[in-house]
Amino acid sequence: MNKLSDILYKVSIRQVKGDTGMTISGLEIDSRAVMPDSCFVAIRGTVADGHNFISNAIEKGAKAIICEALPDELNEKITYVAVEDSAAALGTMASNFYGNPSTKIQLVGVTGTNGKTTVATMLFRLFQSLGHKCGLISTVENRIGDVVIPSTHTTPDAIRLNSLLADMVKDGCTYAFMEVSSHALVQHRVAGVKFAGGVFTNISHDHLDYHKTFDAYIEAKKLLFDGLGSDAFALVNVDDKRGKIMVQNTKASINTYGLRQLADFKARMISNTLQGMELQIHDQHVWFKLIGRFNAYNLLAVYGVAVLLEEDPTEVLSAMSELAGAPGRFELVISPAGITGIVDYAHTPDALENVLETITDLRTGNEKVITVVGAGGNRDTTKRPEMAAIAARFSDKVILTSDNPRFEDPVEIIKDMEKGLGPSQLKKKVSLPDRKEAIRLAVNFAEPGDIILIAGKGHETYQEIEGVKHDFDDRAVLKEMFDIMND
Ligand SMILES: CC(=O)N[C@H]1[C@@H](OP(=O)(O)OP(=O)(O)OC[C@H]2O[C@@H](n3ccc(=O)[nH]c3=O)[C@H](O)[C@@H]2O)O[C@H](CO)[C@@H](O)[C@@H]1O[C@H](C)C(=O)N[C@@H](C)C(=O)N[C@H](CCC(=O)O)C(=O)O
């Protein structure tokens, strides 16, 4: 139980009707999940308007309502508080409700189009291995020390986020690493959260269905840095041309990393193989288990954060050389016959290009590259032809298939992808909407030594078709096909 007036601390209030001295049992943004004596926060969403569900919330037992405009008819037993922006107010309220947990833990947020999960997961594993109890909030999973809590979003809503952070604090975590998506920044999911540091990995074409323009998408990512305090650090990839823009208005101390430009944390790639890579970081040569140039950036970001959090650089590099990548990110599945399978979460043109460039760099002879790729339904459609074109440019054979079709027709999604292919590229393309059959075909095409890339779903263990999540795991399907081939 918490006093409403305490929870409203630092919220900019326009109007109050009723008593704010009452205690409330919890906060809720979904009228369908309202518990007795709770406070319902009405948010204008992308599909619905929470203000239309205020009476439902009251029927389910809400005692207080936070909204942007008071309803025409007021219930005398209920306290109504009108605020400027309910979503922003929710962030502050959720932080207050859970005892401002982000002020009691060193929290680092990672934003960028690609690399968030990889960097956050590696930071979590690194700091655990250095002896700190840590929390992780990511696309793949949330963690409090060794306890795994399933994840539904890359960045959870403000209530879930603060509740998770409070559990981390209660369980003795001293550090937490989280992904901060552009959706979360725009929707104020991290409003009121105190970050010890923020990391920018890179920005490229994605989510334009939501943000509409690339400039708006850049502005969304920048919000993380605009919100950092003067005691925080910002760490940005200077090789990305938007790195500097991210920190234009930040109060935080600015730090940079990169492979090309002058940077505070700079590395040189010495070798890059299917077994791992060697980097020279300042004057130290270190071997890492991760593969590919883009992972050199991820490793540098992790190293930079650790040093900025005052860990010993030598100890950090030695622990980092033991670290594996995040699940479903360039995950290898090798067949008994010697075919290299790579399962990767590349679901944007930039990520796909990076992964395929890496594979091209790793080719040693005449081995073929066979790529199986689709694009998600009810998501940015402009990336579809681009992804097909990239797949065709770098591969000897391309199998266009379904990702998560959601509520779209898989055949239509594949048609959108095919639009990116020229006549010569069409010759190496096969379209097969059934993802399992597509993987089977790739394995049938492959000969020992060849490389099969299965892109787009990485760690996902389901395929979402018309609102139903069916069991599906690219890694398991690929293993199954390799085994069948070997029988
Ligand atoms: C497009 C989007 O981001 N939507 C998120 C948003 O929901 P919304 O604005 O669409 O909500 P809405 O359906 O319009 O409803 C508005 C309000 O009315 C309430 N409502 C609605 C119906 C009802 O009967 N009663 C009721 O109270 C809803 O609970 C909500 O508070 O706010 C919700 C609560 O925080 C999120 O769960 C929801 O995520 C949806 C499920 C989603 O798919 N989001 C994806 C796109 C997303 O957020 N992805 C990023 C990662 C992107 C990346 O790859 O980088 C992420 O952080 O996961």
Ligand SMILES: Nc1ncnc2c1ncn2[C@@H]1O[C@H](COP(=O)(O)OP(=O)(O)OP(=O)(O)O)[C@@H](O)[C@H]1O
């Ligand atoms: N630093 C990077 N630069 C470019 N591509 C990367 C980078 N790191 C990873 N990738 C590619 O992008 C894919 C997604 O990586 P990761 O899951 O770490 O990113 P993310 O930002 O968490 O993505 P999401 O927004 O979907 O959660 C990887 O599978 C890999 O192909």
Ligand SMILES: N[C@H](CCC[C@H](N)C(=O)O)C(=O)O
């Ligand atoms: N966070 C991303 C993940 C996309 C993963 C891909 N497999 C797809 O389903 O499109 C999104 O929701 O857009």
Ligand SMILES: [Mg+2]
């Ligand atoms: Mg992620």
